[in-house]
């Protein structure tokens with residue numbers, strides 16, 4: 001049974017390879033056009049606080065770009081993160097995203113000097129109930145800025161160097177993979193400013209590190225923790241010597257992921273996020289429903305025949 005299945009797949013694989021060879025020629029010329037479009041389409045990513053580039057096919061690099069202010073998160077940043085990640089979610093030339101910070105540090109967290117932010121939180125209303133009703137609308141908007149990372153079905157790799165403070169932890173907790181440099185340090189800083197972190201750290205960080213006691217210790221004290229501690233608790237999966245090495249590692253990983261079936265990779269992200277927040281049986285049910293459709297993808301046959309023929313599958317845009 002297994003032998004005949006392998007034989008049928010091999011035959012199908014040969015047919016598929018023949019088809020792929022012819023269509024690869026067309027694809028190569030299409031890719032040339034696509035590359036021309038993708039470098040110019042970056043102009044579609046037009047932001048004040050974020051720089052978006054295409055370092056490799058299907059890989060987008062989003063760089064927080066306020067180096068002189070240590071990439072502090074001002075009102076523009078909070079708005080642009082949603083716009084940027086919603087756009088990346090729809091962009092068929094994007095399969096993986098790398099998120100890094102320009103300049104001396106990854107991010108100093110919330111911009112403590114931006115009047116627009118404070119006005120949106122501390123309103124001109126004098127009545128406390130009216131203020132509260134307004135805040136009930138504005139706080140979720142800040143939360144949406146990082147939930148957009150999680151809702152983007154493309155994997156997001158955070159590349160952290162030096163300081164990652166306050167909102168920085170909220171942000172990278174919504175990412176899929178976290179790398180950092182040896183000199184990186186992290187701080188759940190909010191209590192020092194009289195705040196309970198409210199844009200994702202308290203919800204996502206404990207699920208990543210799986211250590212409730214340590215989460216509470218770091219949250220209640222705002223103690224800085226090092227790259228080594230971040231790795232030992234599973235907050236980052238790799239420490240690199242310096243930023244250059246880290247960006248190379250992130251790009252290598254992104255290119256590898258981008259070469260896989262986007263149907264499979266994006267389906268995996270959606271199911272991982274869903275399963276994190278549901279029971280095992282709910283997750284399995286969701287996965288089964290998802291694959292009722294997705295197993296019918298041409299990518300399954302392409303990937304299987306490439307495996308059998310020891311070739312590299314090329315997947316269509318999604």
Ligand SMILES: CCC/C=C/C=C/C(=O)SCCNC(=O)CCNC(=O)[C@H](O)C(C)(C)COP(=O)(O)OP(=O)(O)OC[C@H]1O[C@@H](n2cnc3c(N)ncnc32)[C@H](O)[C@@H]1OP(=O)(O)O
Pocket residue numbers: 068069070072073104105107108109110111112113121139142163165166167168189190193198199
């Ligand atoms: C509803 C919203 C929910 C979100 C909540 C989020 C909360 C948080 O993020 S709490 C954390 C707030 N952040 C901080 O407390 C960090 C403050 N900054 C620092 O500790 C240091 O700047 C840092 C260690 C990051 C870097 O030190 P370095 O010596 O390299 O730089 P500085 O000389 O201190 O700063 C250079 C210029 O950047 C400006 N800047 C730094 N951080 C912020 C910030 N958080 N907000 C606004 N501006 C910041 C700093 O003022 C300097 O500017 P200039 O004087 O114009 O040169």
